[in-house]
Amino acid sequence: MLSDAIRELLARAGVEIGGPRPWDIRVQDDRWYARVFRDGSLGLGESYMDGWWDCDRVDEMVCRLLRAGAEDEAGGRLRHFLRTLPAVLFNLQSKGRARIVARRHYDLGNDLFGSFLDPYNQYSCGYFRDTDDLEQAQRNKMALIAEKLSVEPGERVLDVGCGWGGLARYLAERHGCEVTGVNVSREQLRYAREFCAGLPVTLLDLDYRSIEGRFDKVVSVGMFEHVGSKNYRTFMRVVRRCLASSGAFLLQTIGRGTSGRGGLDPWMATYIFPNGMLPSMAQIARAAEGLFVVEDWCNLGPHYDRTLLAWNANFQRAWDRLRERYDARFKRMWEYYLLSCAGAFRARHIHLWQVRMIPDPAR
Numbered sequence: 001m002l003s004d005a006i007r008e009l010l011a012r013a014g015v016e017i018g019g020p021r022p023w024d025i026r027v028q029d030d031r032w033y034a035r036v037f038r039d040g041s042l043g044l045g046e047s048y049m050d051g052w053w054d055c056d057r058v059d060e061m062v063c064r065l066l067r068a069g070a071e072d073e074a075g076g077r078l079r080h081f082l083r084t085l086p087a088v089l090f091n092l093q094s095k096g097r098a099r100i101v102a103r104r105h106y107d108l109g110n111d112l113f114g115s116f117l118d119p120y121n122q123y124s125c126g127y128f129r130d131t132d133d134l135e136q137a138q139r140n141k142m143a144l145i146a147e148k149l150s151v152e153p154g155e156r157v158l159d160v161g162c163g164w165g166g167l168a169r170y171l172a173e174r175h176g177c178e179v180t181g182v183n184v185s186r187e188q189l190r191y192a193r194e195f196c197a198g199l200p201v202t203l204l205d206l207d208y209r210s211i212e213g214r215f216d217k218v219v220s221v222g223m224f225e226h227v228g229s230k231n232y233r234t235f236m237r238v239v240r241r242c243l244a245s246s247g248a249f250l251l252q253t254i255g256r257g258t259s260g261r262g263g264l265d266p267w268m269a270t271y272i273f274p275n276g277m278l279p280s281m282a283q284i285a286r287a288a289e290g291l292f293v294v295e296d297w298c299n300l301g302p303h304y305d306r307t308l309l310a311w312n313a314n315f316q317r318a319w320d321r322l323r324e325r326y327d328a329r330f331k332r333m334w335e336y337y338l339l340s341c342a343g344a345f346r347a348r349h350i351h352l353w354q355v356r357m358i359p360d361p362a363r
Contacts, residue, residue, distance in 0.1 A: 161223025
């Protein structure tokens with residue numbers, strides 16, 4: 001029976017149906033077994049959105065499943081391959097398609113993102129050094145970026161994928177530099193221009209491939225996940241073209257351990273980040289080869305686990321004021337997104353890298 005097969009798979013990960021532990025699953029609809037067996041991670045996420053199952057600690061449940069290799073069994077490898085095949089064959093992140101993720105994710109509503117982010121609206125990993133507070137962790141992260149780039153007053157800094165303008169404002173306020181940010185999300189830019197008003201910050205509605213000018217430092221946080229493997233080399237060439245020979249580039253990106261698979265997890269690609277793709281270390285290195293020298297490579301993945309749990313706690317507290325605009329299915333989708341990602345970082349299934357590079361002096 002399908003239910004027996006699913007139970008056996010979960011048991012290998014230390015997860016039970018109807019068990020007493022917070023990471024055990026409570027099935028509310030018996031159709032769940034066939035759906036997960038057929039559709040794997042896509043069916044698991046969709047059935048959570050539909051209320052077919054519950055779990056007190058989705059993050060820990062996902063962590064255990066990933067550590068046990070369940071991802072490669074439920075739903076079958078062939079179906080996963082077929083879903084991700086377009087990412088291998090086609091450039092899903094071409095210039096003409098660059099705004100798809102902005103329309104479907106980043107433009108969902110500034111009220112939504114503002115409900116769980118810190119005052120600088122940092123939609124990326126915080127740095128929980130000597131603190132348990134999200135706001136302080138995000139300030140720590142921005143300070144760490146400024147330190148790694150050795151930002152000096154009066155320097156020109158390019159922020160590729162500037163979000164809501166938080167890092168641009170921080171660098172302009174705290175370090176006296178001039179910041180140019182580029183983004184393709186109109187909602188983010190609308191907010192960022194107000195947030196950075198009165199500061200030496202210029203924010204452009206622009207795809208990274210159209211950037212012009214020369215800068216002392218370049219930073220890109222949480223944007224490389226939308227570039228796509230067919231464009232990694234182009235991205236690095238653009239950054240190198242814009243960076244002064246004495247400058248530095250800091251890339252912060254979520255990454256994966258292998259280069260083999262194209263695209264994101266099917267559920268994540270369908271509901272959260274369309275056309276997203278996580279790079280491997282090898283792919284980043286190949287893209288940078290002959291253009292940059294890598295001086296530092298740091299993994300902050302455990303800090304992203306804590307960041308996502310803090311975001312979810314804030315989101316849950318804010319739900320009463322969000323429910324007028326977003327329905328219950330959206331709530332379950334969003335919490336599943338935040339918690340399943342926390343579990344993936346905890347399992348070391350995905351990583352958060354900060355990579356500091358300088359121009360290759362031999363080129």
